[in-house]
Amino acid sequence: MRVGIPGGGQLAQMLIQAAISLDIETVILENSPDSPAGRISRRQVIGDWRNAATLAAFAEQCDVVTLESEFVDEDILRKLEARGVAVYPTASTLAAIQDKLVQKQTFEKAGLPVAAYRAVETPRDVRSVAQEMDWPLLLKARRNGYDGYGNATLHGVEQLAKAWAHLGQNGRQLMVEDYVAFERELAVMIVRGRDGQVRSYPVVETIQRNHICHMVRAPAPISSHTARRARDLAIRAVEAVDGVGAFGVELFMVTKDLILLNEIAPRVHNSGHYTIEACVTSQFENHLRAVLGWPLGATNMITPAAVMINVLGAHHGPPNPDALKAALDVDGANIHLYGKRHVRPGRKMGHVTALAYELSTAEEIARAAVDLVDLRIPEPDG
Amino acid sequence: MRVGIPGGGQLAQMLIQAAISLDIETVILENSPDSPAGRISRRQVIGDWRNAATLAAFAEQCDVVTLESEFVDEDILRKLEARGVAVYPTASTLAAIQDKLVQKQTFEKAGLPVAAYRAVETPRDVRSVAQEMDWPLLLKARRNGYDGYGNATLHGVEQLAKAWAHLGQNGRQLMVEDYVAFERELAVMIVRGRDGQVRSYPVVETIQRNHICHMVRAPAPISSHTARRARDLAIRAVEAVDGVGAFGVELFMVTKDLILLNEIAPRVHNSGHYTIEACVTSQFENHLRAVLGWPLGATNMITPAAVMINVLGAHHGPPNPDALKAALDVDGANIHLYGKRHVRPGRKMGHVTALAYELSTAEEIARAAVDLVDLRIPEPDG
Numbered sequence: 064m065r066v067g068i069p070g071g072g073q074l075a076q077m078l079i080q081a082a083i084s085l086d087i088e089t090v091i092l093e094n095s096p097d098s099p100a101g102r103i104s105r106r107q108v109i110g111d112w113r114n115a116a117t118l119a120a121f122a123e124q125c126d127v128v129t130l131e132s133e134f135v136d137e138d139i140l141r142k143l144e145a146r147g148v149a150v151y152p153t154a155s156t157l158a159a160i161q162d163k164l165v166q167k168q169t170f171e172k173a174g175l176p177v178a179a180y181r182a183v184e185t186p187r188d189v190r191s192v193a194q195e196m197d198w199p200l201l202l203k204a205r206r207n208g209y210d211g212y213g214n215a216t217l218h219g220v221e222q223l224a225k226a227w228a229h230l231g232q233n234g235r236q237l238m239v240e241d242y243v244a245f246e247r248e249l250a251v252m253i254v255r256g257r258d259g260q261v262r263s264y265p266v267v268e269t270i271q272r273n274h275i276c277h278m279v280r281a282p283a284p285i286s287s288h289t290a291r292r293a294r295d296l297a298i299r300a301v302e303a304v305d306g307v308g309a310f311g312v313e314l315f316m317v318t319k320d321l322i323l324l325n326e327i328a329p330r331v332h333n334s335g336h337y338t339i340e341a342c343v344t345s346q347f348e349n350h351l352r353a354v355l356g357w358p359l360g361a362t363n364m365i366t367p368a369a370v371m372i373n374v375l376g377a378h379h380g381p382p383n384p385d386a387l388k389a390a391l392d393v394d395g396a397n398i399h400l401y402g403k404r405h406v407r408p409g410r411k412m413g414h415v416t417a418l419a420y421e422l423s424t425a426e427e428i429a430r431a432a433v434d435l436v437d438l439r440i441p442e443p444d445g
Numbered sequence: 446m447r448v449g450i451p452g453g454g455q456l457a458q459m460l461i462q463a464a465i466s467l468d469i470e471t472v473i474l475e476n477s478p479d480s481p482a483g484r485i486s487r488r489q490v491i492g493d494w495r496n497a498a499t500l501a502a503f504a505e506q507c508d509v510v511t512l513e514s515e516f517v518d519e520d521i522l523r524k525l526e527a528r529g530v531a532v533y534p535t536a537s538t539l540a541a542i543q544d545k546l547v548q549k550q551t552f553e554k555a556g557l558p559v560a561a562y563r564a565v566e567t568p569r570d571v572r573s574v575a576q577e578m579d580w581p582l583l584l585k586a587r588r589n590g591y592d593g594y595g596n597a598t599l600h601g602v603e604q605l606a607k608a609w610a611h612l613g614q615n616g617r618q619l620m621v622e623d624y625v626a627f628e629r630e631l632a633v634m635i636v637r638g639r640d641g642q643v644r645s646y647p648v649v650e651t652i653q654r655n656h657i658c659h660m661v662r663a664p665a666p667i668s669s670h671t672a673r674r675a676r677d678l679a680i681r682a683v684e685a686v687d688g689v690g691a692f693g694v695e696l697f698m699v700t701k702d703l704i705l706l707n708e709i710a711p712r713v714h715n716s717g718h719y720t721i722e723a724c725v726t727s728q729f730e731n732h733l734r735a736v737l738g739w740p741l742g743a744t745n746m747i748t749p750a751a752v753m754i755n756v757l758g759a760h761h762g763p764p765n766p767d768a769l770k771a772a773l774d775v776d777g778a779n780i781h782l783y784g785k786r787h788v789r790p791g792r793k794m795g796h797v798t799a800l801a802y803e804l805s806t807a808e809e810i811a812r813a814a815v816d817l818v819d820l821r822i823p824e825p826d827g
Contacts, residue, residue, distance in 0.1 A: 064766070076465065079465075079485075080462055080465055080466070083458065083461075083462050083485055083784075084462070084779075084780065084781045084782065085769065085780065085782060086769075086782040086783070086784040102487045103461075103465055103485055103487060105484045105485060340747075343776070343777055343779070343800070344779075352773060357769075357770060357773050358770070358773045358774040360773065360776070361776040361777050365722075365747065365748055365800055366747055366748075384446075387467065387468075387739075388739060388740070391734060391739050391740045391742065392740040394725070394742070394743040395725055395743050397466075397725070397726075398466065398467065399466045400466065400467060400468040401468070402465075402468040418725070418747050
């Protein structure tokens with residue numbers, strides 16, 4: 064079987080690592096020949112997916128096409144579907160997710176609890192939402208936002224003009240959401256087969272820093288009652304968009320009895336990287352199984368606790384080739400580098416997962432390793 | 446860093462899977478462009494390593510060269526070393542292992558217990574060994590034997606002529622070993638760094654069928670006292686050949702108090718495949734760390750028990766592309782296929798590992814999955 068992925072980032076890289084064990088061939092479609100995933104894929108098509116000839120060359124090689132990013136145009140997926148290629152998640156699933164306003168509407172229609180939201184066309188609309196809901200509010204780009212690029216928290220009207228100018232550039236459509244004062248942020252990886260079979264991974268806690276995922280604690284330190292509610296909500300969210308494949312579902316735990324759906328990502332997800340070491344079947348393998356129509360693997364943890372911490376860039380420039388060496392000395396730290404050639408502040412360069420009997424121990428180990436990763440090239444002495 | 450591997454089989458494939466996570470580039474040297482490892486390596490050199498130009502093209506791309514097979518000529522490694530390429534295991538380590546007679550002599554010189562053995566030049570020599578040690582005896586090719594190709598158990602003189610004719614073809618050198626009636630076969634993966642730092646994996650039990658590894662049970666169901674002896678012996682064996690990298694050490698447990706060294710393989714080893722899922726750091730990652738001079742990772746198991754069973758070919762022909770599907774339904778079975786294009790009886794096509802609280806449960810799960818892998822292409826219904 065050949066699985067095509069438009070995009071060659073770290074998610075595609077980790078999908079390929081899983082694909083190798085099942086003798087699944089991969090085809091990466093990328094602009095550049097030197098992407099993390101393209102370098103290790105059996106097949107690669109270089110070019111722009113908006114170019115018809117490139118897309119055709121890609122489609123011809125694939126039995127199934129799947130995504131590592133939700134930023135592929137719905138239209139591209141429809142063109143692939145029209146060529147007879149199986150595409151999972153489907154174009155209509157993507158359409159229900161890509162525009163965050165439509166996503167919220169879809170969940171609301173399915174009876175799932177979400178924070179209050181409004182479409183806004185002008186700053187004046189935001190001010191009238193504020194009269195209704197009061198500050199703080201979240202101003203969000205409806206499309207193409209990730210890792211905090213694409214949203215701003217407004218604590219008062221004085222922050223509105225600047226945030227609007229920034230987020231609303233080039234006529235980008237925006238929306239407003241009620242700011243949720245949550246107790247914890249939770250996430251659940253859901254994997255759903257072509258036949259509707261669903262498996263859920265344990266509910267995890269995600270800790271963000273500057274809107275970027277910093278740490279994932281698995282399982283989340285919450286009651287089994289709350290975990291069950293979170294998991295059920297996550298499954299219903301994926302069913303609401305008729306999702307096939309792995310889905311990262313982000314939730315707000317407002318109180319132990321009130322959980323709101325935040326966002327859903329139609330792909331393997333940073334909050335599920337811990338599953339590589341900590342679960343029977345990783346999110347990556349299960350995603351491949353799902354989109355190929357194969358049976359899904361068990362999702363339970365094989366260890367009482369796991370913590371994943373992202374390795375984020377803190378400067379601009381190439382990475383230090385010896386960045387890892389000191390961190391390798393930390394027993395129990397599973398290190399993953401993504402092979403990116405350029406560091407940017409906040410860019411995800413890798414991650415570290417540690418397993419232990421307790422979350423606190425796993426966190427200590429992962430943190431010790433991440434603290435020793437030094438992406439900067441040291442200044443020469445003298 | 447770039448690590449070169451002459452050979453593109455499943456061991457190289459699994460080394461590459463581990464290399465990806467640490468952003469280590471690999472260079473595969475293979476005769477055919479479609480080997481399991483070559484297909485997924487960032488770099489590949491196609492050709493025969495005995496060809497000087499091919500070897501030079503390979504050497505130029507590598508910071509370190511390592512092995513997936515002990516059947517590379519010692520001379521080839523010396524040529525690479527002469528070009529200034531770091532080679533681990535070194536040519537002299539390989540020389541001490543490749544000829545099984547020299548291997549035995551090396552261990553004996555280091556004071557390590559081995560079964561009695563003799564060099565033999567003619568069938569008459571075997572008969573005189575039999576007078577000394579009595580039947581049964583093991584007749585062994587000194588070089589290039591694996592998976593039962595290269596040795597024969599002789600229960601009496603009547604089996605000698607045929608075995609000699611078969612094993613001794615083309616003037617191949619043979620040796621004789623006393624046949625050891627063991628209680629169990631044990632194996633230990635040892636990883637040794639460039640600086641002499643040593644880590645040992647748990648002692649496992651290996652179950653052979655027709656001289657081919659059938660199953661590995663980790664940890665071996667033996668006393669901690671016996672395990673300690675086995676582990677110490679394995680470490681001393683690797684030190685005796687000044688090994689750097691991962692080494693598979695095979696042992697005979699004759700009784701709980703008598704353990705003999707059987708053979709050592711200067712590479713990652715089938716008896717260590719379970720470490721991918723069951724240990725903090727897999728043998729593949731630790732081998733890469735060792736040959737690169739990096740710190741070694743922790744070798745302890747993260748689960749009480751693990752069982753690995755090989756998926757062996759039983760016919761001649763191409764594999765069934767749907768071989769896996771039914772086996773994927775077995776919860777808890779981690780399936781690895783090697784992407785080989787031809788099945789042969791006894792050929793290693795993949796393996797399955799299962800983790801559990803008890804060996805018996807892990808074995809049940811792994812066996813259920815292996816039994817469902819069907820490599821034969823089904824006959825069309827008539």
